[in-house]
Every structure is written in structure tokens, then in C-alpha cells.
Amino acid sequence: MSLPAIRPRPDQIAELTRGLELPLPKLSAVHLEIIAEGLLHAFSQVRASSPTIVMSGSEAEVTALLEARLNGMVEEDPxxxxxxxxxxxxxESVSYDGSHLEKRPDLSIYLSGKHRGFPLVVEAKIIDAANSKTETLYCDNGLRRFVDGEYAWGNREAYMIAYVRDGSSIGAKLTPFLSNAMAQSPPGYLIEDLPAAIGAGKMDLAHSRHGRNFIYCGSSALAAQPGPISVWHLWLL
Structure with missing residues (x-):
């Protein structure tokens, strides 16, 4: 049996975006910081209850625990x-032109009062240089998905989280890596702004900005361009 052809599916996109103007409005920075605090709190609880999995389990194992804890917080935290x-x-979600119908971001956070078809997407990666899980993998297999329109193509924001096992930080690892990428022509990962730290230092949180070159399906007008995406990075120790 042959696999389905990879081709744009404008009917899928038209139905998903019916009545919407893309990209969707920006999310509040205050709300995005609350999301970061919630992710940190949930991770801290998971780390306390399941330290072995957090320190040596697979990415899927850690993320499954995090999902359960975040949903538990919906019941417990007003x-x-x-x-x-x-x-x-x-x-499962679709790519920007419907070519892929079964994209599976690690976590989708459905926000109150926001469109259910476009949750806040969170992609997770382990950072552990001793096991070849580096900032290169973080960007190639994570960050790039937002730039290429695989994930969060209707949104202006997304999240990347890192499960850090080797003491790495955004400032020491991610920022220099993206700075080198920015010097390329064209800039790697279409980087426009390097990670800028957020908050008072109680968590390793920063956001970077990246261009997006794809066009929304069914239109070639300038207004149909998605514009840049702000990727919030939270590295969890």
C-alpha cells in the first residue's frame, strides 16, 4: 500500500481557519510569563516525585509526567x-499548507478564550552534551519547526523547553549558538533577535525572534505572510 502523497491541502486549511485573520493576535507577555512559571512549577513537582525519570528517562517519559501535572494544576490552581x-x-495538527496532517508537537496548551485550533505549542528537548543532545539538536529538531511552519504557524508565539542534564544555560549555550547562526547569509533559523532574558533571574527564561518565509495557503498577498514568531525558551534544571 502506497503512502499518501505529500501535497498542499487548501481545503483542510480553509476549514481550520474559517472566519479567522492570521496570524492570530499577540498573546500578553504577562500571560506568557505565567505560563513559564506554571511550567517551572510543574517540572519542579515532577522532579521531586520522579527524580530518576527526570534525570535519566526519555524525553517522552518526562513530557508525559509534565502533561499530567499541568492538567492536575487546572483542577488545583485557580x-x-x-x-x-x-x-x-x-x-495531531496540520502544517501551514496542509501537506502534513499528523504533526505532533510535544505539548499543546489550550488557553481560555483562545481559538481551539491554535493552542500555544510547546516543543521539548533534552540538553545533555555527554549523550549528543546539544543546542544544535534543540534548534534543528525543535526551533526549526516553528520557522518552517510545521508548528504554531497561525500564532505569533511558541515555547521551547529544555530538560537540562549537564548544567547548560541559555546564555552559555543557546545564545552563542544562535549568534553564530545569525552571522550566516541568510541567517540560520531566520534569527532576527537573539535570546533576551526575561524576569528577575528566578528561572532561565528568554525569548528570541525568527522570521518565517512561508505564505498562508491559498493566497500570495503580502497580508498573507505570517510575519516573525517569538519563541520563548525555558531551560529547566
Missing amino acids: LWRQLVLCVARGK
Whole structure:
């Protein structure tokens, strides 16, 4: 049996985006910081209850625990419940032109009052240089998916989280790597702004900005370009 051809599916995109103007409006920076605090809190609880999995388990094992804890917080934490409806792991989604119907971002955070077809997407990666899980892999197999329109193509923001096992930090590893990429022509990962730290240092949180060159399906007008995406990076120790 042959596999389905990879081809644009404008009918899929038309149905998903019916009545919407893309990209969707920006999310509040305050809300995005609350999301980071929630992710950090959930991870801290998971690390305390399942330290072996957090330190040596697979990415999927850690993310599954994180999903369960984040959904538990919806029931337990009034502030989190006001912002978040639910969190889904591996929720199937379509790419920007419908060529792929079964993209599975690690976590999809469904926000109160926001369109259910475009959750806040979170992609997770382990950082552990001794096992060849480096910032290169983080960017090639994670960050690039937002730039290429595989994930979060209707949004202006997305999240990358790192499960750090070797003491790495955004400032020491990710920022120099993206700085080198930025010097390329064209810039690697279409980097426009290098990671800028957020908050008072209580967590390793920063955001970078990246261009996106694809055009929304069914239109070639300038207004149909997605514009840049702000990727929030949270590295968890």
C-alpha cells in the first residue's frame, strides 16, 4: 500500500481557519510569563516525585509526567485554571499548507478564550552534551519547526523547553549558538533577535525572534505572510 502523497491541502486549511485573520493576535507577555512559571512549577513537582525519570528517562517519559501535572494544576490552581483549559501531549495538527496532517508537537496548551485550533505549542528537548543532545539538536529538531511552519504557524508565539542534564544555560549555550547562526547569509533559523532574558533571574527564561518565509495557503498577498514568531525558551534544571 502506497503512502499518501505529500501535497498542499487548501481545503483542510480553509476549514481550520474559517472566519479567522492570521496570524492570530499577540498573546500578553504577562500571560506568557505565567505560563513559564506554571511550567517551572510543574517540572519542579515532577522532579521531586520522579527524580530518576527526570534525570535519566526519555524525553517522552518526562513530557508525559509534565502533561499530567499541568492538567492536575487546572483542577488545583485557580490562577492556572483561569488561563489554561487543558494541556495535550502529541496532539495531531496540520502544517501551514496542509501537506502534513499528523504533526505532533510535544505539548499543546489550550488557553481560555483562545481559538481551539491554535493552542500555544510547546516543543521539548533534552540538553545533555555527554549523550549528543546539544543546542544544535534543540534548534534543528525543535526551533526549526516553528520557522518552517510545521508548528504554531497561525500564532505569533511558541515555547521551547529544555530538560537540562549537564548544567547548560541559555546564555552559555543557546545564545552563542544562535549568534553564530545569525552571522550566516541568510541567517540560520531566520534569527532576527537573539535570546533576551526575561524576569528577575528566578528561572532561565528568554525569548528570541525568527522570521518565517512561508505564505498562508491559498493566497500570495503580502497580508498573507505570517510575519516573525517569538519563541520563548525555558531551560529547566
